[in-house]
Amino acid sequence: MTSVPPIRIRPVNSKELNPSGDYVLYWMTAFRRLGWNFALQHADDLARSMGKPLVILEALFLDYPYASPRFHRFILDGMAERSRALRGFPVTHYPFVERESGESRGLLKSLADKACCVVADDFPSFFLPKLVEAGGRRVGVRLEAVDSNGLLPLSVAGRTFSAAYHFRRFLQKNLPDHLGGLPEPDPFSRPMPLVSGGAGAGMAAELDPLILDRWPPTTEVLLSGDLGELQALTADQSVPAVEAKGGTLPAHDRLSAFLGGVLHRYHNDRNHPDLRATSGLSPYLHFGDISSHEIFAEVARREGWTPVRLSSRADGSRSGWWGMGDGAEAFLDQLITWRELGFNMTHRRDDYAGYDSLPGWAQDTLAVHQGDPRPHLYSLEEFLEAETHDPLWNAAQRQLRKEGVIHNYLRMLWGKKILEWSRTPKEALDVMIDLNDRFALDGRDPNSYSGIFWCFGRYDRGWTERPVFGKVRSMSSHRTRKKVRLEEYLQRFGPS
Ligand SMILES: Cc1cc2nc3c(=O)[nH]c(=O)nc-3n(C[C@H](O)[C@H](O)[C@H](O)COP(=O)(O)OP(=O)(O)OC[C@H]3O[C@@H](n4cnc5c(N)ncnc54)[C@H](O)[C@@H]3O)c2cc1C
Secondary structure: OOOOOHHHEEEOOOOOOOOOOOEEEEEOOOOOOOOOOHHHHHHHHHHHHHOOOEEEEEEEOOOOOOOOHHHHHHHHHHHHHHHHHOOOOOOEEEEEEOOOOOOOOOHHHHHHHOEEEEEEEOOOOOOHHHHHHHHHHHOOOOEEEEOOOOOOOOOOOOOOOOOHHHHHHHHHHHHHHHOOOOOOOOHHHOOOOOOOOOOOOOOOOOOOHHHHHHOOOOOHHHHHOOOHHHHHHOOOOOOOOOOOOOOHHHHHHHHHHHHHHOHHHHHHHOOOHHHOOOOOOHHHHHOOOOOHHHHHHHHHHHOOOOHHHOOOOOOOOOOOOOOOOHHHHHHHHHHHHHHHHHHHHHHHOOOOOOHHHOOHHHHHHHHHOOOOOOOOOOOHHHHHOOOOOOHHHHHHHHHHHHHOOOOHHHHHHHHHHHHHOOOOHHHHHHHHHHHHHHHOOOOOOHHHHHHHHHOOOOOOOOOOOEOOOEOOOOOOHHHHHHHOOOHHHHHHOOOO
């Protein structure tokens, strides 16, 4: 019994549900939030319908690729917030932060041994798909993965798209069927029980003391305190924590500030770094602190929008389809069309981060120009240290290192220049993935690869042929400086 659209639920194994288990286990790995989350909602539905308590396991490993104090601090902020929010609540939050690498091995299986079933997050990139598949093999009960990634369920589009335009047209035809079923803002506030069941629904679970002893839940003090001893455990200390805090509350603050003061000018100003006209939400979307469903619902509410305003023209045009203001239309095109285009690719193709996944025309033209002399050549180390001849490129790289983000317009320039100043396109791809995924809070996301591969021609068309780029679109720092407002940006991220 579930209130979640079945199209979002995927059985990961074919094992049986255990009706005499002690609880339903929700394994939170990507959608790290307590509302607007289909996976949590499904787990809660199952718990209610079986009359069992709900346990949320939220673990942090130490040794995943690119692990750093930066990402750990951001994740821990959110974990501490959830721990606080669920204190005294009849739902068990089990935060577990490894104190040594590999310590959490066996925890999922041990918890699942006492569970009726396990519900996991179905996130389509980085190491998470493999983690969930492995979890499905290890546990002895049914494991289901739930897609709470975006407004269009991942399994609706049975193909990838060569351009945003084609995906937009697809969305305009198919998205209306899915707009009615948004996740619950607060699943726990629903009346209890959903279906009369056993005595455990709405009660906190009693966890096996042996499990608690072997894997003691991390205390809120440790979660919210100075990284201290946790930081010392992270192998790579070269990527320090940033000032921005993780969690749903800071995400909500950003969303309110953006909708209240910026959305109305987003379409005009978003490309100008000095005008600060973007939402800054991508790190929160990436770590799951906030859902695109909630952002969409909030935009719609502020616009006084209802589905009757949708245009019947599904012609792929960027504006006019939603029937909202210009700022809202432009913003939703990024949040839904562009964001979910990236999810579509990583969901459908395992090789999404491989050079060979580029369109044939782009590979061909880059191969023709591989031997062209480069105007400048830099190593990974020089890129990393922002030691190029170009003050604008260096400023973008410094922002990435310092704040863990780069303004979108400059991110395009940043990527294009790495392509231009590397020995080969493949070397450029390696450099770009390394820098983006190592330093960007929103890195390791489906949109990391759509953004990076866009620099090499994915989702784009051929342009006038030029040295090095061939027919792939080029960008120039000189033209960017003339076109967008960035004097303050250059000062902020200047060499000093
Ligand atoms: C080389 C390169 C690397 C990139 N790497 C990443 C990455 O690692 N993670 C990531 O989330 N995005 C990436 N992008 C896309 C884009 O730069 C960011 O999503 C955007 O800058 C985030 O800032 P914001 O939240 O203020 O965006 P806003 O303009 O406020 O947009 C709202 C949301 O829409 C989505 N969005 C906006 N622009 C894009 C876009 N071009 N493509 C896909 N989704 C978009 C994001 O989820 C964003 O949070 C990359 C782009 C390039 C060119």
